[in-house]
Amino acid sequence: MSQEHKIYKPKPISGFPEWLPEYRAIELQWMDKLRAVFESYGFCSIETPSVEEVDALLAKGGDTEKEIYTLHRLQADAHEDKEARLALHFDLTVPLARYVAQHYNDLVFPFKRYQIQKSWRGERPQKGRFREFYQCDIDVINLDNLPLHFDAELPAVLFEAYQALHIPPVELHISNRKIVVGYLQGLGVKDVSFVTRELDKLDKLGVEKVTKILADSFGGNSALAKRCIDIVQTKWIEEAFTMLQNHPPSSLNQPSLEFNNLPILGPRANDLCMQGIAELKFVIANLSHLPKGSVIANPGIIRGLDYYTGTVVEVRFKGKPMAIGGGGRYDDLAGSFINQKLPGIGVSIGLTRLFSMLLDDGYIKPGPKSPTQILVVLPEEARRGEAATTANTLRNRGYNVELFHSDSKLKRQLAYAERKGIPYVWFPPFKDGQPHEVKNMLSGKQIHADPEKWAMKGTSR
Amino acid sequence: MSQEHKIYKPKPISGFPEWLPEYRAIELQWMDKLRAVFESYGFCSIETPSVEEVDALLAKGGDTEKEIYTLHRLQADAHEDKEARLALHFDLTVPLARYVAQHYNDLVFPFKRYQIQKSWRGERPQKGRFREFYQCDIDVINLDNLPLHFDAELPAVLFEAYQALHIPPVELHISNRKIVVGYLQGLGVKDVSFVTRELDKLDKLGVEKVTKILADSFGGNSALAKRCIDIVQTKWIEEAFTMLQNHPPSSLNQPSLEFNNLPILGPRANDLCMQGIAELKFVIANLSHLPKGSVIANPGIIRGLDYYTGTVVEVRFKGKPMAIGGGGRYDDLAGSFINQKLPGIGVSIGLTRLFSMLLDDGYIKPGPKSPTQILVVLPEEARRGEAATTANTLRNRGYNVELFHSDSKLKRQLAYAERKGIPYVWFPPFKDGQPHEVKNMLSGKQIHADPEKWAMKGTSR
Numbered sequence: 001m002s003q004e005h006k007i008y009k010p011k012p013i014s015g016f017p018e019w020l021p022e023y024r025a026i027e028l029q030w031m032d033k034l035r036a037v038f039e040s041y042g043f044c045s046i047e048t049p050s051v052e053e054v055d056a057l058l059a060k061g062g063d064t065e066k067e068i069y070t071l072h073r074l075q076a077d078a079h080e081d082k083e084a085r086l087a088l089h090f091d092l093t094v095p096l097a098r099y100v101a102q103h104y105n106d107l108v109f110p111f112k113r114y115q116i117q118k119s120w121r122g123e124r125p126q127k128g129r130f131r132e133f134y135q136c137d138i139d140v141i142n143l144d145n146l147p148l149h150f151d152a153e154l155p156a157v158l159f160e161a162y163q164a165l166h167i168p169p170v171e172l173h174i175s176n177r178k179i180v181v182g183y184l185q186g187l188g189v190k191d192v193s194f195v196t197r198e199l200d201k202l203d204k205l206g207v208e209k210v211t212k213i214l215a216d217s218f219g220g221n222s223a224l225a226k227r228c229i230d231i232v233q234t235k236w237i238e239e240a241f242t243m244l245q246n247h248p249p250s251s252l253n254q255p256s257l258e259f260n261n262l263p264i265l266g267p268r269a270n271d272l273c274m275q276g277i278a279e280l281k282f283v284i285a286n287l288s289h290l291p292k293g294s295v296i297a298n299p300g301i302i303r304g305l306d307y308y309t310g311t312v313v314e315v316r317f318k319g320k321p322m323a324i325g326g327g328g329r330y331d332d333l334a335g336s337f338i339n340q341k342l343p344g345i346g347v348s349i350g351l352t353r354l355f356s357m358l359l360d361d362g363y364i365k366p367g368p369k370s371p372t373q374i375l376v377v378l379p380e381e382a383r384r385g386e387a388a389t390t391a392n393t394l395r396n397r398g399y400n401v402e403l404f405h406s407d408s409k410l411k412r413q414l415a416y417a418e419r420k421g422i423p424y425v426w427f428p429p430f431k432d433g434q435p436h437e438v439k440n441m442l443s444g445k446q447i448h449a450d451p452e453k454w455a456m457k458g459t460s461r
Numbered sequence: 462m463s464q465e466h467k468i469y470k471p472k473p474i475s476g477f478p479e480w481l482p483e484y485r486a487i488e489l490q491w492m493d494k495l496r497a498v499f500e501s502y503g504f505c506s507i508e509t510p511s512v513e514e515v516d517a518l519l520a521k522g523g524d525t526e527k528e529i530y531t532l533h534r535l536q537a538d539a540h541e542d543k544e545a546r547l548a549l550h551f552d553l554t555v556p557l558a559r560y561v562a563q564h565y566n567d568l569v570f571p572f573k574r575y576q577i578q579k580s581w582r583g584e585r586p587q588k589g590r591f592r593e594f595y596q597c598d599i600d601v602i603n604l605d606n607l608p609l610h611f612d613a614e615l616p617a618v619l620f621e622a623y624q625a626l627h628i629p630p631v632e633l634h635i636s637n638r639k640i641v642v643g644y645l646q647g648l649g650v651k652d653v654s655f656v657t658r659e660l661d662k663l664d665k666l667g668v669e670k671v672t673k674i675l676a677d678s679f680g681g682n683s684a685l686a687k688r689c690i691d692i693v694q695t696k697w698i699e700e701a702f703t704m705l706q707n708h709p710p711s712s713l714n715q716p717s718l719e720f721n722n723l724p725i726l727g728p729r730a731n732d733l734c735m736q737g738i739a740e741l742k743f744v745i746a747n748l749s750h751l752p753k754g755s756v757i758a759n760p761g762i763i764r765g766l767d768y769y770t771g772t773v774v775e776v777r778f779k780g781k782p783m784a785i786g787g788g789g790r791y792d793d794l795a796g797s798f799i800n801q802k803l804p805g806i807g808v809s810i811g812l813t814r815l816f817s818m819l820l821d822d823g824y825i826k827p828g829p830k831s832p833t834q835i836l837v838v839l840p841e842e843a844r845r846g847e848a849a850t851t852a853n854t855l856r857n858r859g860y861n862v863e864l865f866h867s868d869s870k871l872k873r874q875l876a877y878a879e880r881k882g883i884p885y886v887w888f889p890p891f892k893d894g895q896p897h898e899v900k901n902m903l904s905g906k907q908i909h910a911d912p913e914k915w916a917m918k919g920t921s922r
Binding site: 008009010011012013016017018019020021024025027028039040041042043044045046047048049050051052053054055056059065066067068069070071072073074075086087088098099101102103106107108110112113118120122132147149150289336337338369370371372375384392395399400401402405406416419420 | 469470471472473474477478479480481482485486488489500501502503504505506507508509510511512513514515516517520526527528529530531532533534535536547548549559560562563564567568569571573574579581583593608610611750797798799830831832833836845853856860861862863866867877880881
């Protein structure tokens, strides 16, 4: 062992998670399952570079600006200065908008894509905050007009995706931005963006605090502040739906004036608000095939991002307040890149956050440390040829097979299988004329077996 | 359309490739195939963060230093200065060494892992040079000692991986660093590293130029320079193998003196060189199951990286000089991180480079623009329920199914399937009592079909 050189002792980098093989195996399974669900609905895979030009990332503005990681060459030289500044993307939505604008002529619309990729945010290091994380996004983008049916399809796919992960049950909280925005306009609120942002903090700050912030911003008008908070309560929405009973989707854009009878809305309900309620009702109705109680019309769902213009959805564990996924409709996300209206709707799973949370909870159990299904033992060096042939035979039949690398004591070879969680150990003949045998490491049962015919129990391969 | 705001016209960023969906589908297929091959030999998946601390990346030194991309927050603040500097990794080998050192107590050795992940190098933008690219690496790392059998197993897995991609046939060029290093030591060469680096440039610079460079460095001794070049010619190695006929692996460390009879080596062949020849012979012999002519003992294979200490392998398209993959054995890669000898051997496929090269050659044909296998048409809005049920039935049977989003003219719905390359279009009943029908878009044949029973031809689902 060389002791001469300096040893750089490695340690974890805060916010940049990495897993041991037995947990990485589960993360990989999750991605496979998500991909299968997304593809089963016709979403294609794309991948964008990890970087965008800083100007492209800033085109959409927002609070994320200060968290952007820019790239610099360790030894910068002249040619770097002439080039555009590059930065790691902080989500997959801005890159999608850029991708669609750039490849506009080569895509078939409606363009349905999924993207399972890392994003980066230079947040302060803090428990549970990730600076590198996987997002799993699906979006549909169309030219000029995107049918409202997609507003129901995407949450349904999202719900199925969570179900496929076999995690605790989730529920979809759905609203429509038009409801709150239209209502606030109706109330005569001037800075609607400011009020929606504050309403979005209700869960965190509580009713009292938000009411005070709003009242202060209204010059002390706490009655108005209270009215603002009324709209994000869930209790009135079902009543509104009932009033819309006789409105088929075709009349969505001409909502009836009967809304004015709803106490909460009253004469203040403008067209935008009523359209939002009608759209939400339509979306909820089109999700009726999901399990009872798993879809909740919740006007309190705002979603922070400014670009949402219609349906907004949030995924939560049943009965828990925290969002573990979500998304919404945006009417003009690609608009900063191309002079063509490209409305879309997208939903996203914060995979790393979810995975890490369930890992910390002990909900996720480790998988095997190795994908090997069968370890072929090496009886002695002289029999390596036969052992290798056995391993090849089993591998060609579709199994994951490892040949033990040296003719160690049998006990050591079995211990290796045990420690790596390999479920079967195969014994090629130890002497001429002996049969092959295979041992189930879980049950301990050992039987004679033919490498050409033996079938592993409980595998679908 | 909003024309008010400034439009940021997106353009490709040199060196950061992205593919259209029909090519991304193929790239994804490639990764699936590589993963299946790697797992079939018992390699587990790991993923390391995209970043390492700069000090960790520099611990191994090398020429890549100036190409390292460091990260900075766009709006840096005080807390950043206190943290370690982060940089994107430039390969997957240094991160592996760090990973093994860091998780040493939680891993089972020999540790066999694969890693399919992006790396970054801040190279000058130039055609065919990538600044972001996928590498696919497999490595085995063991405590203290790694059996020589792995030196044959990893090239074999690598060969099978290339075969799985259905690309033009490749050949493995294999050597052992000990041969050249030992020989040069025997010649009395002082700066062996310098000479091997120059010998590695033979393909690029030609014999004449390299001879001159070496002769100059030897104070004009061109006879010595010529002798250096002799060793990297292929012609003598088979003769050397024949002389080793009677050396079983167990005598690898006591090579016979009969080597001295080889004209090229003569009395200058030191023990290290002879050991290299014996190891190479062993590796080649253990690859005899590969197709004839696909394994070549080639002492001209050097591989640039300084950390290789034994077997080195390079993959080339049959008869072509350019490397499309390779790797080798390293005895002390983790040594900068931990005070424990951790020898390993690893091989790597430069996936992005290979993919892009075959794309440019026109060898890779585009896949479908969508994973959808069946498009269910929407006869009319009133029949959406039945169409949706049909789509769900087919999807639950394992097919990738899309329901057309609006009751457009049938011609438009078929055109959508055509443009996305969807192979089957499903017609739910257009009137009560009518049967379902399905159309094969390739053959044009349309038949009656039951969504509960119909089976797609040529799919293994």
